[in-house]
Every structure is written in C-alpha cells, then in structure tokens.
Amino acid sequence: MSLIAITEVRKRFGDNEVLKGINLDVAAGEVIAIIGKSGSGKSTLLRCINGLETIDEGTILVAGAQLAPDELHLRALRLKVGMIFQSFNLFPHLTAGRNVMLSPMVVKKVPAKEAQAEAQARLEQVGLGHKFDAYPDELSGGQQQRVAIARALAMKPLALLCDEITSALDPELVNEVLQVVGKLAAEGMTLLMVTHEMRFAREVCDRVVFMHQGRVHEIGPPEEVFGAPKTLELQQFLGIA
Amino acid sequence: MAYSLDFGALAEYAPIFAKGVAVTSELTLVGGVLGVGLGILCAWVRTDGPKALRPIVSLYVEVIRNTPFLIQLFFIFFGLPSIGVSLTEMQAAILAMVVNLGAYAAEIIRAGIEATPRGQFEAGASLAMTRLQIFRNVVLVPALQRIWPALSSQIIIVMFGSAVCSQIAVEDITFAANFIQSRNFRAFEAYIVATVLYLILALILRQIMRSLGTIIFPRRRVVR
Numbered sequence: 363m364s365l366i367a368i369t370e371v372r373k374r375f376g377d378n379e380v381l382k383g384i385n386l387d388v389a390a391g392e393v394i395a396i397i398g399k400s401g402s403g404k405s406t407l408l409r410c411i412n413g414l415e416t417i418d419e420g421t422i423l424v425a426g427a428q429l430a431p432d433e434l435h436l437r438a439l440r441l442k443v444g445m446i447f448q449s450f451n452l453f454p455h456l457t458a459g460r461n462v463m464l465s466p467m468v469v470k471k472v473p474a475k476e477a478q479a480e481a482q483a484r485l486e487q488v489g490l491g492h493k494f495d496a497y498p499d500e501l502s503g504g505q506q507q508r509v510a511i512a513r514a515l516a517m518k519p520l521a522l523l524c525d526e527i528t529s530a531l532d533p534e535l536v537n538e539v540l541q542v543v544g545k546l547a548a549e550g551m552t553l554l555m556v557t558h559e560m561r562f563a564r565e566v567c568d569r570v571v572f573m574h575q576g577r578v579h580e581i582g583p584p585e586e587v588f589g590a591p592k593t594l595e596l597q598q599f600l601g602i603a
Numbered sequence: 604m605a606y607s608l609d610f611g612a613l614a615e616y617a618p619i620f621a622k623g624v625a626v627t628s629e630l631t632l633v634g635g636v637l638g639v640g641l642g643i644l645c646a647w648v649r650t651d652g653p654k655a656l657r658p659i660v661s662l663y664v665e666v667i668r669n670t671p672f673l674i675q676l677f678f679i680f681f682g683l684p685s686i687g688v689s690l691t692e693m694q695a696a697i698l699a700m701v702v703n704l705g706a707y708a709a710e711i712i713r714a715g716i717e718a719t720p721r722g723q724f725e726a727g728a729s730l731a732m733t734r735l736q737i738f739r740n741v742v743l744v745p746a747l748q749r750i751w752p753a754l755s756s757q758i759i760i761v762m763f764g765s766a767v768c769s770q771i772a773v774e775d776i777t778f779a780a781n782f783i784q785s786r787n788f789r790a791f792e793a794y795i796v797a798t799v800l801y802l803i804l805a806l807i808l809r810q811i812m813r814s815l816g817t818i819i820f821p822r823r824r825v826v827r
Binding site: 413433436437440441443444445447451453464465468469499510514 | 720722723726733734740744822
C-alpha cells in the first residue's frame with residue numbers, strides 16, 4: 363500500500379485551474395523529484411499534500427489520514443508529513459535549538475528536557491549540534507535550512523515535503539543541504555521534493571515526475587526521464603530538443 | 604513684569620507631590636500592564652480570533668479611539684453608578700486607563716501581527732500547531748517586537764492622559780499641583796514642578812520599556 367495516495371486532484375485559483383487531475387502514489391521510503399517549469403503546478407501540488415492549499419476535487423491520503431479542510435483533519439495529516447520551505451521560515455525570536463523543540467513541546471506535550479535532548483540529536487543529525495544556542499540571524503542560509511530540516515524531523519514525520527529548498531541559497535551552500543537530504547534518503551525517509559537540482563534528482567531519486575500545465579506529463583525512473591524523455595515538452599524543458 | 608520664582612513656598616507641600624508621583628506611577632503601571640494585555644487580546648480577536656467576537660471588539664476599539672478620554676472617565680465614574688456599578692476614584696481611573704490603552708494598543712499590536720510573513724504561519728501549520736498555538740508561540744513575540752517603540756510611546760501618552768484623572772479627585776501629580784496653587788497662589792512654581800515630575804517619569808518609563816524590550820526580544824529585528 364502506498365504511503366501517499368493522490369487521486370484525481372484538481373485545484374483552481376479563480377478561473378485558473380493549476381492542477382488538472384493529478385494521480386500519484388508514493389510508496390514508503392520512495393524518493394521522488396518533481397520537476398517542471400514555474401507555473402506548472404509543482405509547488406501547489408506539494409502544498410496541497412499537507413493542506414497549506416485546499417483542493418477542489420479529488421482525494422489526498424497520507425498513511426490513512428485524509429486531507430479535509432477542518433483543523434482536526436489537517437493536524438492529523440500534518441503530524442504525518444513535514445515540510446521544508448524555500449525561505450526556511452525559522453522562527454526568528456528562537457534559537458536553533460528552541461526552533462526544533464517548539465513543536466514537540468507545544469503539539470505533542472513532550473517535556474522540555476526530553477524535547478531538548480531530541481532537538482540536540484536532530485541538530486547533530488544535520489551537522490549543527492554546536493549551533494543549538496545560535497539565533498537564525500547568526501546562521502548562514504545553508505545552516506538555517508538544515509535547522510529547518512531538523513525542526514521537521516523532530517516531529518518524526520513519515521514523509522518530508524521539500525519545496526525548492528535550495529533555491530534561495532548561494533551556490534556554495536547548496537551542497538551542504540543536499541548532502542543532508544541525500545543522507546535522509548539513504549536512511550529510508552520518504553521524500554517528495556520540488557527541485558531544480560537535476561543532477562541531485564538523477565542521483566538520489568527513485569522516480570522523477572515532470573509536471574506540465576497542471577498535469578503529470580511524464581513519470582519514471584530518472585534514467586528514463588532524463589536519459590530518454592518521450593515528450594517534446596520534457597525534451598524542451600531539459601534543453602535537449 | 605517682574606515675577607520672582609519662589610520654590611521655597613512649595614517646600615511644605617512636598618509630601619503632596621510625593622503622593623502625586625506615587626499615584627501617577629501606580630495608574631501608569633497597572634493601567635499599562637492590564638491595558639497592553641487587553642490590547643493583545645483584542646488584537647488577537649481582530650486578526651485570528653473567533654469571528655463572532657470581531658464586531659464587538661471593533662466597536663469597542665472604534666468607540667474608544669473616537670471619543671475624548673475625559674468623557675470615558677466621566678462615563679465610568681459618574682455614569683456607571685446609575686446602573687449600580689460604583690467604583691472608587693482610583694478604581695475608576697485605572698479602569699478608564701485600561702479601557703483606553705486597550706483600544707489603542709489593540710490597533711498598534713494588530714499592525715505588528717499583520718506584518719508577520721506568511722511563511723511563519725505556514726511553518727507553524729506544517730508543524731501541526733493549531734492557530735492559537737501559532738499565535739502564541741510564533742506570531743506574538745516578533746509582532747510585539749515590531750511595534751515595541753510605538754507601544755512604548757502609547758503607554759507614555761496614556762500616562763500623560765492620567766493627568767485628566769485629577770478631575771475625579773484622584774490625587775495624582777496634576778491634582779497636587781492644582782491643590783497647591785489654590786492654597787498658596789504659586790501657580791507658576793507648582794506647574795513647573797509638575798512638568799518636571801512628568802518629564803522625569805516619562806524618561807524613566809521610556810528606559811524601562813527599552814530595558815524590557817531587550818529582555819523580551821533578545822535578538823534585533825530581522826527584516827525579511
């Protein structure tokens with residue numbers, strides 16, 4: 363059974379239909395890259411999966427939790443999927459450690475001491491154990507993004523959604539973040555990532571989804587999608603047509 | 604036009620001024636703390652709270668911000684007893700200040716809340732926090748930090764507004780000055796002393812707010 367089941371999902375912003383019937387099943391442990399031009403609906407799809415956007419038709423199921431617009435369903439869903447953003451979105455008034463501790467304490471009522479140990483472990487996992495007491499504005503972009511990953515991991519999600527998580531980074535900082543993600547992938551985390559890092563997608567992902575005009579235009583293992591693109595649109599996108 | 608200042612004539616009234624300083628400080632402190640608390644509550648209702656309460660809070664905020672403080676004070680002190688709510692001068696003065704500051708603070712704090720980047724709400728939401736948890740843990744402190752200077756000024760304005768409370772015989776600094784000049788006709792001296800006392804209190808209050816700010820907000824503001 364798949365961990366994430368997306369069935370016939372449609373999403374409109376006014377008259378503009380951005381998702382035109384998306385079907386996608388993600389197995390536990392699978393790493394999937396979503397590529398496509400801007401405006402193809404890839405970020406919207408990702409944001410629908412944890413309910414940051416509502417959907418107009420179709421269903422999204424994550425490990426039995428269904429996407430529904432009420433807070434109870436949304437929270438049940440969000441306990442199963444974590445999300446990492448392009449702009450990090452760390453809480454500026456809290457230290458790195460406190461950023462990671464906050465949600466376990468507030469949402470899961472984990473005692474402070476336990477949450478602190480967990481935060482320390484998660485920060486070490488992303489190579490930032492020594493930055494527990496640093497504030498976000500004292501960290502580089504790459505470090506901030508790694509803290510954001512640690513913060514998501516502290517909630518012990520079944521899957522992580524990554525929304526262009528290296529797009530706001532200076533080129534020399536991209537690798538440190540990708541390394542962390544690569545390690546997570548190797549450890550069996552289910553990952554769904556919108557990305558422009560084609561090389562990374564090719565090396566790490568099990569499947570690549572090419573989205574075009576609100577549809578899954580092509581899908582397959584990276585060697586197929588990158589090596590032998592079938593459609594003209596994908597060939598154009600990859601710059602080989 | 605020769606007027607020779609004689610502050611010596613005020614010496615015997617020093618205890619009255621001392622009491623005035625204490626009363627004005629008490630009004631400002633209690634009014635400030637409760638008023639800001641009320642302001643946070645109202646700002647929450649207007650931005651993220653129960654929709655049913657919003658019209659009520661909006662009405663309160665608009666009525667208070669568009670009527671004179673003196674009338675609000677008289678309404679509470681002279682008006683409320685007719686419906687059976689009798690308050691001492693001090694209680695009435697504090698209530699009036701809380702109600703007044705609450706409305707202004709609500710609008711200032713609301714501005715701070717509305718300047719919160721959307722990503723902060725989204726980050727909180729994707730960590731499975733409820734709206735209230737996001738407000739309390741994610742939104743509130745940076746919002747207060749954004750508007751802290753404006754809020755500090757508003758509290759000082761309210762302290763000056765407390766001078767009006769002398770009108771219902773609250774024995775604050777203004778009351779002391781009025782009382783003394785009616786006894787010894789040294790109006791110039793009495794109001795110079797009152798002015799200096801307000802000035803000193805305002806400077807102290809500003810410093811307190813600044814120090815409080817550095818404690819509550821350990822990081823400088825990060826603009827995103």
